[in-house]
Amino acid sequence: MRNRYGLETKAADDNDDLDDALEQVAKSVEERTEKKVSKLIQTALAPFIDSVTNIEKKLNRPGAIFGASNDENAEVAAVESKAIHSFLKSGVRNFTPSQHLTVDEMKTMTVASDPDGGYTVFPVLATSINKKMHDQSPLRRLSDVQTITEGDAWEEPVDRDDLGATWVGETEGRPETSTPQVGMLRVPVHEIYAKPKVSQRMIDDSSWKIGNWLEDKIADKFGRTEGHAALLGDGIKKPRGLLTYPISLSSDAARPWKTIQYVASGNATVLTADSLKDAVWALRAPYRPGACWLMNSNTAGSIDKLKNGNGDYIWRDGLTAGSQPSLLGYPVEIDENMPNVGAGALPVAFGNFKKAYVIVDKAGYKLLQDPYTDKPFVLFYTYRRTGGDVRNFEAVKFIRVEA
Structure with missing residues (x-):
């Protein structure tokens, strides 16, 4: 006897077999339905998935140009x-x-042509130059870099005071509390130029990659010049350097603004491990995350030999050749513009430089070719506008060698 499902049954007590067969049929139908529905959904969503994937690729790739x-x-x-x-x-x-x-x-x-023949440098080349400068200049890499497209300065409100507050009872009067004074940090941009030259014969050689040569020359010249100014510039037609501000032994709460705190080295000729520890703890807790050391190679070489009371070196080399070393748990950056150890010098800085210093770039480079001034050489006059200044005098500390 066959039932309406087309299955043959032999006796009334074979219900278990019938139930199993029905369950298999239902399962088969369900699986087929799920596959068809899934395929329909995938087909419908395919354009959207592809669109999202393309957007992710654009957002994640390095060196993207305007999307x-x-x-x-x-x-x-x-x-x-x-x-x-x-x-x-x-x-x-x-x-x-x-x-x-x-x-x-x-x-x-x-992007902006010059009536005298200069042209804004191409976006790909400008990006490459900026990257090489970023890699070459530690302070540029560590600082907060802002870019402006209009005007000749970058401005930022600076709130240096605390808002007054006090405890009161339910029915007590509430006299006026102190009001914070808000200032304005203004960082003007200044013109910097490079004028590399090359012989006309080399230019005529079509196999010579002149673009790569120009890129390296500009990045090297600008990187070294800007790096020096960011530490030692007097602020006149150039950035104001970190090392040019007044210094004081007083803490953040006691010294005036636009003054940077230093700790004494404890010795007139060498740095001590204690002074390095003092510098770490002089930097208040809000600034220590992201902090690092800044010094030149000579200073790093002398600190590399310092030991703690147990005879262990306090300097830690990186795990692989060329990797960044650390000192008292904080990374070390090498900047050859920092002073050597000497009486009265400031050979070591410790701080959160992204909060301490700001570099302002005016978008774009200008390029002018000059084949006439210095024949048989061709000059490539390239200039840009940039500036820099200390934005937070509490976010960095110096170690000063005893005089």
Whole structure:
């Protein structure tokens, strides 16, 4: 006898077999339905998934240009490379859409053209120069870097005082409390230039990668010059340096603003382990996360030999060659612009430099080719505008060698 499911039953007591068969049929139908529904959902969502994936790739890739895809980035870089090669070889006299460059090539550098023949450096090249400067200058890498597109200065409100507060009873009067004084930090941008030169013969050699050469020269010159000013600049037509402000032994609560605290080395000729520990604890807790040491190689070499009371070195080398060392648990950055150990010098700084110092860049580089001034050489006059200043005088401490 067959039932309505097409299954044969032999006796009334075979219900268990029938139940098992029915369960298998139901399970098979359910699985097929789930597969069909899943396929329909995947088909419907596929365009959205692809869109999200593309967005993630754009957001996560390094060196993206204004949200372009990797292919678009490569295309822009290729056009830019051709354009800069033509410009550096031929100069502005040949730099028009109707002659040696296409309209697309012109677009890569006409962010702001100069009536005298200078052009804003291409975005890919500018990004590469900035990266090399970032790697070369420790203080630029450690500081807060702001970019402005308009005006000649960057401004930030500075609240240096606490808002007054006091405890009162339920029915007591509430006299006016003190009001914090809000100041304004203004960091102007100053012009810095580099003028590397090369012979016309080398330019005429089409196999020579002139763009790479120019990139390295500009990054090296700007990086060294800006790095020096960020520590030692007097603020006149250049950034104000970290080491140029008045110093004091007084704590944050006791000394005036625009004065940086130092701890004494305890010795007139060498640094001591105790002075290094004093510098760490002089920096208040809110600033210690993200803090690091700043010193030159000579100073690092002398500190490398210091030991604690147990005879252990307090300096810790990195686990691999070339990796960053640490001192008392904080990373060490080497900046050759820092002073050597000597009477009255400030050879070591410890602080949170991102909170202590701000560097302000005016967006864009300008480039001018000059084949006339120094024949048979061609000069590449490149300039930009940048500035820098201390923004928080509590976020960094110095160690001063005894006089």
